[in-house]
Amino acid sequence: MRLFALFLGTALAFVPQDTPVGVASHSYQPTAAVHGTSSNLRRPSPLSEQGDVCVAITGGAGQIAYALVPLLMHGRVFGEGRKVSLRLLDIEACVGALEGFAMEIQDCNSDLVKEVVATSDPEVAFMGADVAVLLGGFPRLPGMERRDLIAKNVPIMAEHGRALAKCAKDGVRVLVVANPACTNCLIAATSAPSIPRSHFSSLARLDQDRLSAMLAEKLCSEETLEQTSAGARTQEPERQHAVRTRQDRNILQLGPSVRGVYVWGNHSPTMWPDVSGAEAKIDGRWVPLQTALQRHGGLPNGTRLLSPAREDGTALDLDSAWRDWISETLVPAVRERGTKVIEARGKSSALSAANAIANHLKDWLHSSTSGTHAGVSMGVFSDGNPYGVPDDVVFSFPVECGEGRHRILHGFRPDMAMLDESAKELVEERREALETLRESERQALS
Numbered sequence: 001m002r003l004f005a006l007f008l009g010t011a012l013a014f015v016p017q018d019t020p021v022g023v024a025s026h027s028y029q030p031t032a033a034v035h036g037t038s039s040n041l042r043r044p045s046p047l048s049e050q051g052d053v054c055v056a057i058t059g060g061a062g063q064i065a066y067a068l069v070p071l072l073m074h075g076r077v078f079g080e081g082r083k084v085s086l087r088l089l090d091i092e093a094c095v096g097a098l099e100g101f102a103m104e105i106q107d108c109n110s111d112l113v114k115e116v117v118a119t120s121d122p123e124v125a126f127m128g129a130d131v132a133v134l135l136g137g138f139p140r141l142p143g144m145e146r147r148d149l150i151a152k153n154v155p156i157m158a159e160h161g162r163a164l165a166k167c168a169k170d171g172v173r174v175l176v177v178a179n180p181a182c183t184n185c186l187i188a189a190t191s192a193p194s195i196p197r198s199h200f201s202s203l204a205r206l207d208q209d210r211l212s213a214m215l216a217e218k219l220c221s222e223e224t225l226e227q228t229s230a231g232a233r234t235q236e237p238e239r240q241h242a243v244r245t246r247q248d249r250n251i252l253q254l255g256p257s258v259r260g261v262y263v264w265g266n267h268s269p270t271m272w273p274d275v276s277g278a279e280a281k282i283d284g285r286w287v288p289l290q291t292a293l294q295r296h297g298g299l300p301n302g303t304r305l306l307s308p309a310r311e312d313g314t315a316l317d318l319d320s321a322w323r324d325w326i327s328e329t330l331v332p333a334v335r336e337r338g339t340k341v342i343e344a345r346g347k348s349s350a351l352s353a354a355n356a357i358a359n360h361l362k363d364w365l366h367s368s369t370s371g372t373h374a375g376v377s378m379g380v381f382s383d384g385n386p387y388g389v390p391d392d393v394v395f396s397f398p399v400e401c402g403e404g405r406h407r408i409l410h411g412f413r414p415d416m417a418m419l420d421e422s423a424k425e426l427v428e429e430r431r432e433a434l435e436t437l438r439e440s441e442r443q444a445l446s
């Protein structure tokens with residue numbers, strides 16, 4: 001595949017030879033810069049129409065982008081018949097790395113990549129974007145308080161929000177990942193008032209995936225396997241795997257599939273990982289966690305209610321050992337998983353973050369989780385939620401979603417004290433962030 005290189009200001013664009021140059025250059029036409037009116041009506045998802053998808057990724061020279069792009073160019077999110085235009089944005093100092101990354105994308109010779117633009121100009125990056133993934137931001141350095149991180153990232157999110165409003169397509173959907181993800185999402189949306197708030201979300205899926213994986217591993221742990229019938233082992237390949245690998249403590253066990261777990265609140269240590277509606281796949285059937293536990297030897301007498309799950313009365317009875325394991329081991333482990341990964345790798349999660357982003361985008365934009373009771377965790381504006389979380393913060397709830405829309409699921413009875421802790425933190429973050437935003441706007445005017 002031979003590529004054309006187009007230099008546009010600080011942007012470097014590669015366009016595959018079989019793509020007419022007119023098509024590639026069309027995406028730079030200023031018509032796309034007029035974002036429409038300040039209507040709050042939802043506009044169709046970028047994926048509801050046929051055609052190529054223009055995806056802008058900020059922090060394009062970073063490690064998550066490096067793991068995410070292969071998922072996009074192999075059709076994992078937008079489908080194998082959908083070409084993508086990739087717009088990679090990073091700061092001026094990283095443009096060299098960005099160009100190297102663009103060369104590598106070119107060398108992958110993917111049929112699904114229509115063009116790659118490497119730029120340090122947000123308006124070039126967001127021009128005509130259908131989807132924007134905001135990974136770019138100031139990192140948390142040792143000794144930095146959360147409020148320092150907010151102060152550093154507010155001007156970046158504000159700049160990106162304004163450029164999105166000016167240049168992206170009407171129906172653009174924006175996923176904010178850069179930390180502090182919820183508050184960054186709030187600031188990006190606040191700075192782009194012409195884009196409906198429902199078009200913004202923040203990543204909570206990685207926390208949900210971590211929770212699912214840990215619960216699945218526990219269900220398949222040595223103790224529970226000891227009590228599983230030999231017949232069940234032969235029927236369940238996942239468990240066979242665990243039986244093999246538990247001989248070697250250095251090999252992680254893989255458990256059965258788990259669904260119906262959610263993470264509520266902020267992407268911070270105040271998040272609440274919730275297993276009260278969990279189901280596990282046992283012998284090919286989805287069963288409530290309680291039933292899954294009973295299979296593993298039954299619950300002892302004197303079980304007590306951990307946390308009522310749903311209004312329909314499907315409450316969970318977990319024995320005290322499980323209850324303690326959930327509150328003392330599982331919840332802290334999910335909250336601390338990011339730190340553990342950094343300690344082990346010397347870098348933060350990238351592969352799992354990219355995987356979670358791909359899942360988030362696919363569920364939100366493409367497939368629909370509607371109609372199944374297995375929703376997903378997503379950071380969304382809290383306005384009108386039924387759980388008493390104050391309006392006007394970005395908060396992770398269980399949602400059903402699809403075709404670019406989402407709806408906060410009703411009917412849960414979450415631990416209100418846990419939600420309150422996260423909500424208070426987010427309200428405080430919002431206060432600090434809006435103060436910083438106002439201050440930076442004042443400085444810009446003076």
Ligand SMILES: NC(=O)c1ccc[n+]([C@@H]2O[C@H](COP(=O)([O-])OP(=O)(O)OC[C@H]3O[C@@H](n4cnc5c(N)ncnc54)[C@H](O)[C@@H]3O)[C@@H](O)[C@H]2O)c1
Pocket residue numbers: 058059060061062063064065089090091094135136137138139156176177178179181203204205206207267348349350353
């Ligand atoms: N929400 C989550 O679940 C979750 C999970 C993992 C990581 N994260 C966050 O995602 C972000 C990206 O992670 P990473 O590992 O790729 O980080 P990274 O440090 O490897 O990459 C970040 C990139 O952003 C760039 N950048 C900085 N300022 C920018 C600006 N103004 N415009 C454009 N780009 C800019 C940097 O130059 C860098 O290349 C981090 O903030 C991280 O904390 C969130």
